[in-house]
Amino acid sequence: MLKLLAWAMMIALTSPAFAGDAGPRVVVSIAPLHSLAAQVMAGAGEPALLIDAAASPHSVALKPSQARALARADLVIWIGGALEPSLHNAIAARPSRQQVLTLIDSRTLHRLAGRRQAAERSRPAGAGDVIDPHLWLDPDNARIIVRLITTRLQTLDPARAALYARNAAQADARLRALSHAIAARLEPLRDAPFMVFHDAYQYLEYRYHLKNAGIIRSHPEQGASAYHLRRIAEERRAANVACVFAEPQFAAAPVFNDPSAPAIRYLDPLGRGLPADPDLYQKMIIRLVDTLAGCLERAAGDKGVTQ
Numbered sequence: 001m002l003k004l005l006a007w008a009m010m011i012a013l014t015s016p017a018f019a020g021d022a023g024p025r026v027v028v029s030i031a032p033l034h035s036l037a038a039q040v041m042a043g044a045g046e047p048a049l050l051i052d053a054a055a056s057p058h059s060v061a062l063k064p065s066q067a068r069a070l071a072r073a074d075l076v077i078w079i080g081g082a083l084e085p086s087l088h089n090a091i092a093a094r095p096s097r098q099q100v101l102t103l104i105d106s107r108t109l110h111r112l113a114g115r116r117q118a119a120e121r122s123r124p125a126g127a128g129d130v131i132d133p134h135l136w137l138d139p140d141n142a143r144i145i146v147r148l149i150t151t152r153l154q155t156l157d158p159a160r161a162a163l164y165a166r167n168a169a170q171a172d173a174r175l176r177a178l179s180h181a182i183a184a185r186l187e188p189l190r191d192a193p194f195m196v197f198h199d200a201y202q203y204l205e206y207r208y209h210l211k212n213a214g215i216i217r218s219h220p221e222q223g224a225s226a227y228h229l230r231r232i233a234e235e236r237r238a239a240n241v242a243c244v245f246a247e248p249q250f251a252a253a254p255v256f257n258d259p260s261a262p263a264i265r266y267l268d269p270l271g272r273g274l275p276a277d278p279d280l281y282q283k284m285i286i287r288l289v290d291t292l293a294g295c296l297e298r299a300a301g302d303k304g305v306t307q
């Protein structure tokens with residue numbers, strides 16, 4: 001009996017206090033990251049999603065119930081204050097036992113500096129370059145994110161280390177196949193210009209050599225000046241851009257005052273309307289690439305490109 005008690009005490013001291021046999025409580029900020037975490041955690045529990053994919057992480061405010069879920073978590077996974085500013089204070093004031101994986105700080109990820117956008121080009125340089133936080137939109141970064149999540153979970157829950165490793169290997173194979181399929185689809189569209197509402201797609205553009213001809217809003221939550229919109233419209237005509245994309249998370253924002261502009265289509269970098277499950281990341285990226293490539297392919301067809 002004493003022996004058993006000593007053993008139980010040792011377990012209590014060496015492993016985190018998970019309730020019963022449940023895995024660690026993991027809270028994830030946005031749906032695509034949640035999906036990657038759910039793939040790694042399959043069979044060990046389900047991570048909680050904090051920000052619904054219908055909302056923009058740039059501007060959403062945390063409800064009290066979400067703040068409580070955040071406070072209870074053993075591990076919080078987020079991009080960083082540049083994407084989810086509403087989480088910043090809660091994470092800064094977190095309980096000491098809580099682990100946080102701040103992806104934007106990870107040097108193993110492929111990170112790009114935020115682009116200086118049309119509206120800001122005339123401003124003096126300085127204030128340091130910030131990292132573009134939309135780094136999950138590169139599927140090869142998603143593979144690294146899976147590895148980072150796996151390492152954290154293995155440290156937090158060593159009893160399931162092998163399970164996490166198996167899940168991670170499966171997720172990695174899926175993401176590799178996904179990236180190859182996207183590369184094949186986008187390869188013929190390298191020179192087709194398009195414009196986007198806010199600068200969320202740099203990682204996708206960089207990975208697959210796409211040609212972004214302009215960004216309509218520097219700060220998606222703020223209005224753009226009439227001068228800026230006029231300049232964007234001129235740039236659109238000059239570059240003969242047939243595809244302009246906005247985002248469902250910013251549906252209320254007027255995009256353009258350009259009567260000759262083509263119909264706006266919607267790209268969704270978060271997975272709005274998709275079930276928040278392990279498949280969301282793949283579905284979100286496939287839907288996004290379908291929309292993007294579909295428009296660019298039609299535009300190329302309309303111009304009678306035959307080479």
Ligand SMILES: [Zn+2]
Nearest residue numbers: 058134198200
């Ligand atoms: Zn964004």
